[in-house]
Amino acid sequence: MVTEGNHEVESFPVIYRELEGFIAYNARWPMPYEESGSTSNLYYSFDVVGAHIIMLGSYTNFEAESDQYKWLMTDLAGIDRTVTPWVVVLLHAPWYNSNEAHKGEGESMRKSMEELLYLARVDVVYAGHVHAYERFTRVYNNKKDPCGPVYITIGDGGNKEGLAMSFEKPSPSISEYREPSFGHGRLRILNSTHAIWAWHRNNESNSHVADEQWFESLSSSKACKLPVSRDEL
Structure with a gap:
């Protein structure tokens, strides 16, 4: 299951004046967006046992009057946390980033949509774009x-551009671990309340767990009130 990045934009206004770009992406990566009530292949959601997964589009409209924003509000309001206690969001351009690479590129989307994710008590947000690894606190x-x-930020899977080596100094207090290395991550949801996240640093043929963290779902938190209607989002 995928969501688009900046390399998939492929907007050719002279040739495809009536289209909005993503010609190759939409042709080669058709996602089941209609099943989630979305009108665009660029954002959609689906359920995996115990988890509701939301794929957002960093490179299509996301302002409050946009179709994506309205769809996201409806999608979040329809989540039943007794069925899917975990809610995970994926997007391309990170909203939080202390690397000098692509600094601030996700800021306008964060300002537009962050409150919706916060009020819905989303558990984890994954991003790519920056070719390094970084984990923030809640x-x-x-x-x-x-x-x-x-x-x-888990944009360290490998690329032709090389690693994003320069992090700002000092590290911001909300950033708990960061490293400019190639690697991959694994989220293991163990039950309705607990999951474990591990980031594996890849050095040639070796895989080493360099960062590991237990997560507790916000659906089980007594201190964080879950929304009960769309009006609360």
């Missing part, structure tokens, strides 16, 4: 917040 509006999502 955050809302640039501050540590026990009811906000954990933000993770």
